Amino acid sequence: MGTVKCIRSPKDLEKLREEIKSKRKPSKSSVSVCVSTGCVALDASKVKEAFIAELEKQGLKDQVEIKETGCLGFCEQGPRVTIYPEEICYFKVKPEDAPEIVSKSILEKKVVERLLYKDPATGKGVQKLEDIPFYKYQRRLLLENNAKIDPKNIEDYIALGGYSALAKVLFEMTPEQVVEEVKKSKLRGRGGGGFPTGLKWETTRNAPGEPKYVIVNCDEGDPGAFMDRSLMEGNPHSVLEGLIIGAYAIGANEGFVYVREEYPIAVENISTAIRQAEEYGLLGEDIIGSSLSLRVKVHKGAGAFVSGESSALMTAIEGKVGEPRPKYVHTAVKGLWDKPSLLNNVKTWASIPLIVLKGAEWFRSIGTQGNSGTMIFSLVGKVNNTGLVEVPMGITLRDLIFKIGGGIRDGKKFKAVQIGGPSGGFIPEQHLDIPVDYDELVKVGSMMGSGGMVVMDEDTCMVDVARYFVDFLLEESCGKCIPCREGLRVLSSILSDICAGKGKSEDIQTTEEIAETMREALLCALGRTAANPVLTSLKYFRDEWEQHIIEKRCPANVCKALIDFYINPEKCQACLLCLKECPAGAIQGDKDQVHWIDQEKCIKCGTCYEICNFQAVKKLSGEPIPPPPKGMKPIRKLKGEN
Amino acid sequence: MKKVITLQIDDKEVKAEEGITILEAAQHAGVEIPTLCWYEGLEPYGACRFCSVEIEKRGRAQVVASCCYPAEEGLKVKTRSPKIVKIRKIIIELAATSAGEDVSSKMRALASEYNADLSRFRSKAPLSPTKCILCGLCVRRCIEANWESAIGFIGRGIYRCIALFPEKAGLCSTCSYCRDVCPTGRTCSTFGPRPPFPRVDDVLAGRK
Known part of the structure; x- marks a missing residue:
């Protein structure tokens, strides 16, 4: 640890940074192992231990550093290990690979070919991250440092320039200037609403009432989404620094970080970050020797999807059941305990230090007009490369899915992509060339949401998948408003009937009536968007609904009640496997x-x-099943020798 | 003196004190907006959405709950546009889904006014009807009467129901205010003058 412990001035901070840097030789070898949730689930902890043991065995303990770092997003290829300073990225590393990596890559400076990522196009191993197609088209502003930082060590963050934005704000800018800079950056709320962040800051700053609060929303509950999680696990100080800057800008002395209890590593890392920042004088009383004081508490969410909605989240922090309340007066004016409260998403907060350091102009140069900066998506579903992708706003969906995602798995055909979590709409092929930004997505019936992106192929039944999301929301609706609670109940029942082959001709109209009512008349964004999957499924895939209801068949061969399995006698090899x-x-x-x-x-x-190894089993829907082959003998009992 | 503002409700110029809701402004002006979960003197809740109205603000049209939305200068409000009538029809039909057909005369009257078919979605609710539409008036009335509520919501989504909190049973002063405010008649039908405490749960929850 550095000799300067408690930072009392910007000079102290720079001195500490120099000290940390001088202690670290850039030529020193280090092994960085990802210990975020995805890689840990794939046994990254054992990989790390294998490296420790191997380095000890080879007597390299003091020459080589082992670093536990955050997520790089390519989770399906985990566990990921990077060897510095050569920056060799190894994927799918197993504990037994440690000896080979240590002897070859660290001692002989050679590459272990078999552990490199293989480019599917060329079949060759790729050594550097930026050459992997998955990363090539990304623009990683927020996630970049995840691989370089041990999230439990504040000095790693400081070494990379951390907290210099905070020092700049505190000593070179007035709160008004900070708000102005954020406004100029045209940053929009990354939680999904896309509300101009600077405007929100200004409203909170100008709102009457004391005290004011700053809040981090890390209640990420969308199925398959983990962008906020990785940022919180991998680089918690970037979020915290943004939060402190926000507190200075609006004049708050108290902050909350709302994290889901289900994210234990995120909870641990942000708690550690807060403690360390306090120790270093970057949080608490008289931050960096300025007059700003801020206390930050971590509030663990109890697992309600709807608590991600800002007013529900504030109700939950107040100690009540997390249910949305009317927001006709913005939470920026009347939020937590009816006081002005500035709530932003994890990604929004993490963007702030970058904007302060590099300027609003720079931030605006990324993305498109009116949609500046980058967005992190969690790209999942039937694409070849799944994981977290950070891209400039305005990239086309086609580039995202086909260039970064590597196209659809098993050469199947693209059918739809759902953006924005469970209440995002489905976007079909014909709209793949729209730029991904807040406004364009809404135009085609979907939304940015928090950035979940589920790709579906031709084997997906659009009625069934609408049913799935309605059922998810049915479980997660708080149940306060009649149209949401009862509407989802009725929609779920109608959709289940249609998938079960019991659909009636009037069902489509009924569905539309309920969905429209929900969209128009509900209190919170969860309810108003809950019908998006149903509405877009109907808008773009109406023929599938009609086939289910009228012809009683499921064209994608998904709905069990509408399909039959049949063995093609021409193909069957009588191997007994299925039998x-x-x-x-x-x-x-x-x-x-x-x-x-x-x-x-x-x-x-x-x-x-x-x-079946011979693809002899077929799914049939809406057609008669051919009778069993003629001349079939009665089944003989299998004898012992078989 | 509170500031007086002018807004337009159904093409009628209406003056209102700043700080009141659209619903209150309409009531003062003699424009009727139907409600289910609203009750004079109780904190607005905005859950039934039955009082939805269309507003136009800075050229943008929007549907809001009039019981919660503050009356603003220059606001244009439509309380009975075709869109609103359609929304109210669906809401009352949805409300009757789990409440059953044996609803109060108030709901029945509203249903006939909006041409709603109370049994439209009845087959979609797997539960036995409870009458309760979870408007929360009883809970809010109880808080007003006792400072704290002996009853409250439990469960989420379709599992939401009203229950008596056993540890707070002592709060219940059997004032029966809760039954006075119930728009469905659920609480008055079986709520006796002095019921033994545990029965409140059965009565109000309806779902066991």
Whole structure:
């Protein structure tokens, strides 16, 4: 630890930074292991221990540093290990790979080819991160430092220029100037609403009432989304620095970080960050020797999706049940305990130090007019490369899905992409060339949301997937408003009926009526957007709804009640595999006899379809099932020798 | 002296004190806006959305709950536009989904006024009807009467219901204010003059 412990002036901060840097030799080898949730789930902790043991064994303990860092977003390729200073990225590293990496990459400075990421186009291993197609088209402003920082060590953040934005703000800018700079940057709320951040700051600053509060919203609950999580786990100080700057700008002395209890690493890392920042004099009383004081508390969320809505989140911090309240008077004026409260998303806060340091002009040069900066998406679903991607606003959906995402898995056809979490709308092929920004997405019936992006291929039934999201929201609606609670209940019931082949001709109209009412008349954004999946599914895939309701068939072969499994006798090799695995005993046949499915017994679990090595099992929907092959002998009992 | 502002409700110029809601301004001007979860003197809750109106502000049209939205200078309010009538029809039909057909005369009157079919979605609710539409008036009235509430919401989404908190049962002063405010008649139908405490739960929750 540095000799300067408590920073009392900007000079102290610079001195400390120089000290930390001088202690660290850039040529020193280091092994950086990702210990974020994704990689930890893939046993990254064991990989780290294997490296520690191996370095000890080879007597390199003092020459090589092991660093636990945050997430780089390419989680499906985890655990990720980077060797510095050569910046060699290894993916899917197992504990038993440690000896080879240490002897080859660290001692001999050679590359272990087999652990590199293989470019699917060329089949060659890629050594540097920026050459991997997944990263090539990204613009990583917020996530960049995740791989370079140990989130539990404030000195790592300081070494990379951390807290210099705070020092600049406190000693060179007035609060008004800070607000003006944020306004000029045209940053918009990254939580999904896209409200101009600077305007929100100004409103809170000018609102009458004391005390004022600053709040971080890290209640990320969308299925498959983990952008806020990675930022909070990987670089908590960037969020904290933004928050302190916000407190200075609006005149707050108290702050809250609302994190989901389900994010234990995020909770731990932000708590550690707060403690360390206090120790270093960067938080607490007289920050960096200025007159600003700020106390920050971590509030753990109890697992309600709706608490991500700003007024519900504030109600939850107040100690009540997290339910939205009317926001006709903005929370910026009457928020937490009816006091002016500045609530921003994790990504918004993390953008602030960058804007302060590099200027609003620079920030505006990224992205498009009216939509500046970058957005982090969690790209998941049926794409080849899944993970976190940070891209400039205005990139087209096609580039995002096909260049960064590497296209659709198994050469299938793209069908739709859902953006903005469970209440985002589906966007079909015809709109793939729209730029991704707040306004364009709303125009096609979807929304930016917090940045979830689920790609669907031709095997997805758009009625079934609308049903899935309605059911998700049904579980997560707080139940306060009648149109949301009862509307979702009725929608869920209608959609289940349609998927079960019990749809009626009037169902489409009823669905539209309810969905429109919800969109118009509800209290909170969750409710008003809850019908988006249904409305866009109807708008772009109406034919599928009609096929379900009128023809009683599911064109994507998904809805179980509307499909049948059938074994193509031409293709069946009578291998007995499906016959043995069928849990319902529905498959008839024998060693040398073509198999067939007894439809009476079939429970449509799909096991035979999954395991057949000859693609002999087919799904049929809306067509008659051919009768079993003629001349079938009664089934013989299998003898012992088989 | 509070500032007086002017707004337009259904093409009628209305003067109102600053700080009151659209609903209150309309009531003062003799324009009727139907409500379910609103009750004079109680904190507005904005849950039934039945009092929704269309407003036009700086050229932008929007649907808001009139019980919560503050009356603003120059606001144009439409309380009975075709869109609003349609929304109210759907809301009352939805409200009846779990409440059942045996609803209060107030709801029945509203249903016939808006051409709503109270049994439209009845088959979509798997539960036995409870009459309760979870407007929360009883809970809010209880807070007003006792400073704290002996009853409250439990559960989320479709599992939401009203229950008596056993540890707060002592608060219940059997004032029966809760039954006075219930718009569905749920509480008055079985709520006796002096019920034994545990029964409040059964009565109000309706769902066991």
